[in-house]
Amino acid sequence: MKMAELNLIIAGVGGQGSIRASHIVGIAAIQEGMRTRVGETFGSAMRGGAVASHVRIGKGVFAPLIAKDGAEIVLALEPLEGLRNAVKFLDKGGLLLTNTRAWMPVDVNIGRAEYPSLEAIKGAVEKLGGEVVAIDATSLAQQAGNVRTMNVVMLGALAGSGKLPISVETLKEVVQENVPPKTIAANLRAFELGFSAIKK
């Protein structure tokens, strides 16, 4: 599917690799000659905070942030963060592609909030006219040999969804060039596992 403009949010928790994933998509878009903006929203902490990268590809793109209800895809490395961003940004008919594995907020642990079930998240996004696809990317990353490749599993799934205006080959190449050299093999396995998980 090719479109004039793509607005993609990559959401997760600090430390999961959402920013790296968004830069990979951004670099791949530039390599295919497209105009790109990647805006990041994260807290002051190194780890543990809610993080969202706004990836915007296309000619008429000026601002680094996606407008309300302006995202075609929310790629979530963590389900609650997927919901948080889908409610605000996912367009009617958009796709929430999420990892199933939760990273519990401290608010939930100390009993001050409740973590929504995956079913509740699915129901909520569907009510908004969105589609939800969930894969256990964390387990797939472990299967690939390195749990930290989870972000690349999700990129593989994103490529597999066919909704990215970037060729799978370019994306794979950019993954290879933007991960630590020692982890290239694991990352490529992760990409493939994500890619085929969504094709199923």
Added chain:
Amino acid sequence: MIGFADLIVEDAPGKRVLLMGNEAIARGAIEAGVSVVASYPGTPASEILETLALAAPKLGFHAEWSVNEKVAFEVAAGAAITGVRALTSMKNAGLNWVMDMFMTLVYGGVRGGFVIAVGDDPDAHYSSNEQDTRFAAFYGEIPCLEPANPQEAKEMTRYAFELSERLELPVFVRSVTRICHASGDVELGKIEKPERKPVFDRHWKLPWRWNVYGPPGPVEKHRWLHGQMPQMKKLVETLPWNKLELRGKPSFGIIASGIGASYAREAVKMLGLENKVAFLKLGTPTPLPEQLVGRMLKSVKSVLVVEEGEPLVELQVRGLAKDVNPDIKLLGKLTGSMPPVGEINTDIVAHALAKLVKRKLPADRPRELIKGEIKNLVAPRSSTLCAGCPHLGSYWALKLALRKVGGKVPIVNGDIGCYEQGGYGIAGKEYKPSSSSESVRYPIDAPYETLDTNYIMGGGVGLMQGQFQAGYKDGAIVGVAGDSTFFHACIPAVINAVCNKAKGLFLVMDNEWTAMTGHQPNPVTGITATGEETKLLCVEDVAKACGVEFIRTVDPFDLKATTAAIEEALKSDKFAIVVARHVCTLQAQRQKKFVGKRMIFDRDRCTGCKLCVSFGCPGIVFKEGKAGLDPILCNGCGMCAEVCPTGAIRVEG
């Protein structure tokens, strides 16, 4: 494809690459042939110097992490006085540290190009305030360049050096979080290598140029500064980043500065108003291109001013309108059309614009109602320290010690660094204002509720002395700060405490790195910005030299020993320093120096007391009445095993 360190110094004009705004600013300085760059880390500006530090050894210029922003500013200014090009970068709050030198340096200016790159943070994503530093440029009577995107950030920085040399004044480049931390495709330019020899001439073009007291003295030098303004004003009229688009006879106009222009363009598109509104895109909020603004004001009936921060442009436009077109309707922050606080975005600008042109934005009301319901499902996610962070141990020990010997209502004064999260609170908890006339003690459910006060770098150790001198007797008085903060801003306050006989506990949490901003080195790290080995300083040595008599050093992973040392310090009736030293866990992991222990969780022995949960480590979860360790997040630091009273969490062996 080449690595980033090579890419950033690649002399490949025309090549398009993805650069973050901060990297683009750095590249602009590289293309301008900068010789000396100095900074102190501060989000969202840290990557400017990080990028320059990668390039410095390759291109042969000097890049340093200075001990604080003031020193960084002086290092860069000193270089510029000798005629070479220099840059200093800082976050919004960092500018406050340099104001003394800044406001005086402009009385005589510079010889080589001097660029002050400041990253503002509207919405306070990573900051203690939302201050708009463009006012400093206005105040200091120097030009301010404000980019709308990463490409402009690079071009403007490069040009800022040239402008600085033309005006013989420092030039300000102001970006915001959405430029600093936004990436975009940037076309690279040629890298200049001006082989300049640093020279010194006391009376260069003006007598006593670099000595503000030297005759003719500060007033005449202030007059000289004012004399630069007409040239400055003339120059900004023709800059490519100040552009008026006026087609046909539109009755509405937008004046948008910096990132505001990017949002405004999208808002215009959203409302289908292309070619129907006049658009003045500004790259210099001060000085304003007055003729361009005047032309806009004369051509339309109403204007929306879009800018990020305080109404700097709007105030000036109001002043100009009085002379040019007093009947014009001006909308912006001053009229309530744009929000006075927080950051702006496309939606906000679109709403203001829709009102101005009397159009309705499409809205899906039923969907908005559903959203309202769904929002209750979205659990908050409070910011936390990392799993295995040594600060967790320090805060736990502090809590236990204060409970024992801290009196009725102890005061804990915070500071700036990862440990400032000790005062972020819990987003899922409601805190109500109190109107008690007595001191009040509040429960601490998590380490994130520890800090009673927190403002700025080095602020806590000063505040605690005021509380002592006021005669506060309801509880212990404590200050906490990190290693980098200690050297940045605490040393004068420590000396002050000793010499003015203040008492209290100053807990220095030393994790060997400036961790929060991305692990930059500082005086306790022993390496420079470019990775060279250098002198390693020690907090205890400095404290001793400052006259502190009670100094203890502990490892915060050892909760018992840390608690005991803090207790002893609280009881000592002295200005006491406890240094809790353990290298940052993240950094230790990166350097493959962290050895995790094998943790055992025995579900049967867990009584669900939640003591471990109140320790605040994100690696500990609580489900169905029992605790647990998240196997992915837990890294086996073992601290929670010391906390668990039933032996449910244990270290193997």
